[in-house]
Amino acid sequence: MRRAILILWPSFVVGGAGEILFFTVFDPQELYLFGEPTDLPRIAVYTIGFFLCWAFAAASSAFTCFLARSAAEVNR
Amino acid sequence: MKADVQPRPQATAARELEVALYEVKRKIYPRAVSGWFAGWRWALVWATQLVFYGGPWLTWNGRQAVLFDIAERKFYLFGLVFWPQDIVYLTLLLIVSALSLFLFTAVAGRLWCGYACPQTVYTEIFLWIERTIEGDRNARMRLDREPWTARKVRLKAAKHGAWIAVALWTGFTFVGYFSPIRELGQAVLALSTGPWETFWILFYAFATYGNAGFMREQVCIYMCPYARFQSAMFDRDTLIITYDRARGEPRGPRSRHTDRKAAGLGDCVDCGVCVQVCPTGIDIRDGLQYQCIGCAACVDGCNQVMDRMGYPRGLIRYSTQNAMDLGLTRAQMLARVLRPRVLVYTALLAAIVVAAALGIALRVPLKVDVIRDRAALARETEDGRIENVYRLQIMNTAERPRTFEIAVAGQPTLELASPARVALGPTEVRAVAVRVRADGGLLGAGTHRIEFHVRATDDASVAVLEKSVFLVR
Numbered sequence: 001m002r003r004a005i006l007i008l009w010p011s012f013v014v015g016g017a018g019e020i021l022f023f024t025v026f027d028p029q030e031l032y033l034f035g036e037p038t039d040l041p042r043i044a045v046y047t048i049g050f051f052l053c054w055a056f057a058a059a060s061s062a063f064t065c066f067l068a069r070s071a072a073e074v075n076r
Numbered sequence: 077m078k079a080d081v082q083p084r085p086q087a088t089a090a091r092e093l094e095v096a097l098y099e100v101k102r103k104i105y106p107r108a109v110s111g112w113f114a115g116w117r118w119a120l121v122w123a124t125q126l127v128f129y130g131g132p133w134l135t136w137n138g139r140q141a142v143l144f145d146i147a148e149r150k151f152y153l154f155g156l157v158f159w160p161q162d163i164v165y166l167t168l169l170l171i172v173s174a175l176s177l178f179l180f181t182a183v184a185g186r187l188w189c190g191y192a193c194p195q196t197v198y199t200e201i202f203l204w205i206e207r208t209i210e211g212d213r214n215a216r217m218r219l220d221r222e223p224w225t226a227r228k229v230r231l232k233a234a235k236h237g238a239w240i241a242v243a244l245w246t247g248f249t250f251v252g253y254f255s256p257i258r259e260l261g262q263a264v265l266a267l268s269t270g271p272w273e274t275f276w277i278l279f280y281a282f283a284t285y286g287n288a289g290f291m292r293e294q295v296c297i298y299m300c301p302y303a304r305f306q307s308a309m310f311d312r313d314t315l316i317i318t319y320d321r322a323r324g325e326p327r328g329p330r331s332r333h334t335d336r337k338a339a340g341l342g343d344c345v346d347c348g349v350c351v352q353v354c355p356t357g358i359d360i361r362d363g364l365q366y367q368c369i370g371c372a373a374c375v376d377g378c379n380q381v382m383d384r385m386g387y388p389r390g391l392i393r394y395s396t397q398n399a400m401d402l403g404l405t406r407a408q409m410l411a412r413v414l415r416p417r418v419l420v421y422t423a424l425l426a427a428i429v430v431a432a433a434l435g436i437a438l439r440v441p442l443k444v445d446v447i448r449d450r451a452a453l454a455r456e457t458e459d460g461r462i463e464n465v466y467r468l469q470i471m472n473t474a475e476r477p478r479t480f481e482i483a484v485a486g487q488p489t490l491e492l493a494s495p496a497r498v499a500l501g502p503t504e505v506r507a508v509a510v511r512v513r514a515d516g517g518l519l520g521a522g523t524h525r526i527e528f529h530v531r532a533t534d535d536a537s538v539a540v541l542e543k544s545v546f547l548v549r
Contacts, residue, residue, distance in 0.1 A: 002298075009299050024163050027149060042147045043255075043272040 007065055011057030018053040019046070103220070104293060104357040106203060107213035107349070111376025120191040121200050129245070132252040137475055144254050150503060156436065157473055157503055161443055168432040172425065179421040181306055183413055184315040184394065186370035189302070195295050196369065198246075198288035199355065202239055209235045213352060239289050240281070247281030293356040297367050304366065313412040317370055318395040319350075319361045327361075332385055343391050347381055350374035350392060360392055440537070441474035444530045446544045449509075454547040462516035462548050463493060468508045470530060472500040479533045482510060486526040487546060489515040497533070516548045523547055 028045035031038055038045060134141035136154050143152040151158040158165060180187045189196060210216045210231050222228055251273055252260055263269040269277070287295055296303055310316070320343075327344035330336060336343070344361070351359050353373040358365050360374045378392040399409040449465040457463050472478050479499045484490050493511040500506055512526070523545045532538035 005298065013301075023146075024160050024166070027160070041272070042149070043270070046146060047272050047275065 003065060007058055007061040011054055011061045015054035015057040019050045105213045105216050106355045107352040108207055109353040109373045109376045111379055113372035114376050117191055121197050124192060124197055129249050132249060132257040140256050146254050159473060165432060168428060172428055175421060175425045178309050179425060181309040182314060182417055182421060186306060189369040190371035195287060198284055199292050202288040205238045206235055239285055243281040243285035246284045247277040250280045251277050296356060296369050312397040313415055315394045315396055316364055317360060317368060317372055317375060318400060319392050324391050343387050345385060349377040349381055353377040440540060442538050442540050443471040443473060444540045444542045445469040446528055446542045454549050461513045463511055463513045464546050466510045466544060468510050470508055471505045473503060475502045477501050481531050481533055483529040484512050484526055485529060487514060487519060487524050489518055490526060514546060519548050521548050
């Protein structure tokens with residue numbers, strides 16, 4: 001539980017910051033999805049973008065946690 | 077964890093890991109407290125929440141006064157409209173927020189945490205609901221120990237019902253900052269909100285319910301980064317909540333009539349009120365700890381006990397390390413507030429606020445981006461001239477309709493071959509195709525610098541110059 005929070009919470013903060021920065025610079029309606037213009041409403045793109053940012057940051061946090069295990073924990 | 081014998085460091089580390097991983101967190105039942113600082117905390121709860129819950133209902137210029145219209149990529153703030161191009165002001169806002177935090181922290185510790193942080197404010201509101209329905213600390217502890225009777229089910233259902241209602245209203249208000257709240261309200265009443273809005277209302281409501289109802293002090297202790305680096309902003313002259321050890325120790329219970337001097341006791345009666353009222357469950361008498369959010373509940377609690385005992389107030393009070401160690405008077409302590417660190421923070425803050433205000437006041441309410449048409453670089457017209465096509469993205473950032481005049485300059489024989497005037501509605505963005513012609517023979521092959529001048533017909537100061545190039549093959 002504590003480890004889950006350790007992974008999900010900082011990535012939430014970083015993901016949120018990344019989302020704000022990214023979409024301040026890029027307009028979702030000017031992005032292309034697999035070569036096609038996105039026809040989703042902006043709010044939808046923001047939402048999906050936020051969860052993508054969060055997921056990527058969480059993956060990084062999880063990887064860090066995974067590598068931060070001590071030798072004793074790995075050998076166990 | 078208080079140990080009388082000093083365990084070996086390795087054993088301690090192992091146990092700490094175990095505690096961190098497996099210990100089921102002991103639930104904290106903060107006791108209600110009243111007093112000067114509790115009054116301030118409630119005043120701040122009202123002030124911040126009136127702004128938060130009331131903000132989206134205000135109207136300005138016939139539209140929502142505060143609306144972060146992310147769907148249209150425009151932020152409205154009373155008379156101001158911010159566009160993605162205005163990101164510099166967001167950066168300045170963040171710098172101002174950070175500097176204010178440094179300043180307040182250097183002067184008086186975690187004022188933000190204790191009085192204004194949403195985590196504190198919503199916990200305060202949720203605790204008030206809990207106390208109103210379930211009773212104060214002892215009644216709540218008893219209720220939680222009781223088996224599930226009809227009364228307990230009723231009380232718990234009422235509490236969670238009220239919590240969820242506040243949380244949903246909070247989620248609705250939050251989304252109302254991004255999507256016009258009056259229309260959103262009608263959509264909610266008709267149960268016809270869009271999927272994304274519904275999701276965000278529920279998401280924010282869930283976060284509020286979880287953070288203020290259950291996580292509470294754990295957010296401050298385990299999740300908040302500020303709690304971890306606040307000590308970097310503290311110095312020995314920072315006002316912090318301090319227990320006057322010299323006056324309080326040796327602590328011990330006694331009756332009101334005991335002569336404490338004769339009994340060899342300090343002023344602390346060891347009643348434990350400071351611990352019971354603490355929202356993070358620490359004992360301030362152990363000294364400054366990073367868990368202390370500076371809410372001053374223990375100051376109020378202790379002062380009440382001191383009054384009852386007939387002792388002077390302030391056994392726990394706002395004080396500084398230097399005041400404690402050097403025995404400074406209150407006036408000497410407060411004089412040290414104006415130290416270089418504080419003055420530098422204040423000067424920086426003032427300079428940035430003034431610069432940002434000037435920048436906003438002097439903004440030209442017009443933005444133009446010139447994009448060359450990449451498909452057709454340059455073509456020859458029937459009369460032998462060269463034509464280049466550009467796309468001018470014209471943004472009328474003012475909240476009234478305006479007509480703009482487009483002119484081109486920078487090279488001889490340049491002329492517009494498309495309408496020179498364009499009328500835009502309030503805050504309208506329009507991409508205008510502009511055809512420019514010139515005598516190719518006179519200019520010669522290659523690229524030539526040109527300028528587009530866009531100017532409002534009603535106000536000559538509303539003008540923008542954008543550079544581009546004219547291509548002759």
